[in-house]
Amino acid sequence: MLEIERLVRKFGAVEALAGLDFSVEEGESMGLIGPNGSGKTTLFNVVTGVYPPTSGSLRLEGRDIGASKPDRIVNLGVARTFQNLRIFERLTVFENVWAAQHRRADVALRELVLAGRSAERARRQEVDGLLELTGLADRRDALAGGLPLPDQRRLELARALARRPRLLLLDEPAGGMTPAETEHMVRLIRDIAIPGRTCIVIEHKMEMIRNLCDRVCVLDFGRKIAEGPPEAVLRDDRVIEAYIGREAPADA
Ligand SMILES: Nc1ncnc2c1ncn2[C@@H]1O[C@H](COP(=O)(O)OP(=O)(O)OP(=O)(O)O)[C@@H](O)[C@H]1O
Ligand SMILES: [Mg+2]
Incomplete structure (x- = not known):
């Protein structure tokens, strides 16, 4: 590899x-x-x-x-997490993962082809699924900057996984x-x-x-x-x- x-x-x-x-x-x-x-x-x-x-x-x-x-x-x-966290502090937990997912080539492509609601719905479901898996679902709409450190580290993991x-x-x-x-x-x-x-x-x-x-x-x-x-x-x-x-x- x-x-x-x-x-x-x-x-x-x-x-x-x-x-x-x-x-x-x-x-x-x-x-x-x-x-x-x-x-x-x-x-x-x-x-x-x-x-x-x-x-x-x-x-x-x-x-x-x-x-x-x-x-x-x-x-x-290749995706990574950082020793000194790199999250968007002024975005919500959901938006942080959404932004990471957006960098994926297949996501950008699907948006061009499928434009509109169904592509967006699939993306939202995927982000919510990751928040569920990482134990952040109940912090979904909280600002990332205000989270305690362990949640911020989980958020970094969710962001990295969003890139598949x-x-x-x-x-x-x-x-x-x-x-x-x-x-x-x-x-x-x-x-x-x-x-x-x-x-x-x-x-x-x-x-x-x-x-x-x-x-x-x-x-x-x-x-x-x-x-x-x-x-x-x-x-x-x-x-x-x-x-x-x-x-x-x-x-x-
Ligand atoms: N951007 C940089 N500019 C100058 N020196 C650097 C830079 N990045 C790393 N170094 C130096 O390179 C060496 C290795 O640093 P590195 O951060 O890779 O160590 P590490 O094994 O991750 O340590 P830690 O366990 O403390 O995180 C250190 O001497 C560090 O000061
Ligand atoms: Mg280090």
Whole structure:
């Protein structure tokens, strides 16, 4: 699904990604962990075309996407959520998901062909269905900016799903949540985000990685230091040292 080779991304003197090799198979649920500043979010930013790579290759389903712009990558079926939420605070919950759905090519096309009420009704039903699934139906008409953080994170997930991605990138989807809220998010990801698609989840909460991921990749200083099934990788001395040297992994 996604194949990355020798990827480098520099910011001035900082090598956020320092020759990373990384790949995800279709249908796989991959965990991405590593200490603060190890390059996890940068990897998402490069994959989604926010930052071009300094060097190295990126292939999505065999296509070279190294020089692609964000809009093109969305159209190729990649959606993400953000560590520091990006929602429209002055729009309602419903409008936020509606706006995300609108970026989908098939939605734009259906509107041209079917123009009018039936296309719109189908779109509304789909948005309401997503709000139902993510537990936001009773907040439908609330302004997104006024929601508590866990609801805003669920809204980000609903927005990403509205694009019907084949590859979904989740950046600390339970960041800042209590254990109970985290558990709810784990259920959402397991039940509605992962089935039928390829997922990469960045998380510091190791319990989530254990619960959700088939495989986990560990970054340190922009390189991969370990990879494999969560149980084995989370016992690896280099991984424990990378975390404990600078911070202890937060357990959900
Ligand atoms: N736009 C940018 N400009 C300058 N430096 C950047 C930029 N984005 C990231 N960096 C630097 O690249 C390195 C990797 O950052 P990144 O955000 O990818 O880490 P991370 O693994 O997501 O960390 P965290 O767990 O704290 O979210 C850091 O040193 C960071 O300061
Ligand atoms: Mg990050």
